[in-house]
Amino acid sequence: MGRGKIEIKRIENNTNRQVTFCKRRNGLMKKGYELSVLCDAEVALVVFSNKGRVYEYASNDMKSTIERYMKASADNSNSYIVQETNAQYYQQESKKLQRQIDMLQSTNRHLMGEGLGSLNVKELKQMENRLERGIARIRSKKNEMMLAETESRQKRNTELEHENAILQAKIVENERLQQLTMMPGQEYNAIHAFLSRNLLSLDMMDTEPVVYRPLPEKKALYLG
Incomplete structure (x- = not known):
């Protein structure tokens, strides 16, 4: 027959209890020794019997x-x-x-x-004061931000005006350079026409009036 399960409870028979104690104590010591050797563990066992006797095992001191x-x-x-x-x-x-x-x-x-x-009246008054102080700080901050925004806008407008003036000056300069780089024939014709008009005006102002005189009559020459 196989070994049956033993109910874990105190053994009432003194002889049986002593025999079981000796067997299980020795088995416990053996398990401790095996554990220390197989697993390199430090094991110490201390067992006191019901009569006060001590049994111990230590793998080390x-x-x-x-x-x-x-x-x-x-x-x-x-x-x-x-x-x-x-x-x-x-x-x-x-x-x-x-x-x-x-x-x-x-x-x-x-x-x-x-x-x-x-809230009572005093607490409501305190709450009202807090709200008023908060609103005052909000308005002050809003005014500061609006002033800063206005100054920034003015500064930007000034910069844009300055940039616009620079662009206008560049446009005028480009137009002047284009006039100076006209084709030579066109420039010569323009200068010649200008000088012709001016010289004609000077001749008309400085010379005397021209008098047309009749030429003398030619005489016939007879050869004898």
């Missing part, structure tokens, strides 16, 4: 292993304490920020004219 365990337990305990402290701190900060958010939302609703029924 028992005292150094226990000291290492105590140190690791202390570090874990300190780490847990730090984590718990941080958690409490963040919870408090979260609650504080939530209260601030609620307060700001309530103030914004009041500024929008909502939920004013819960």
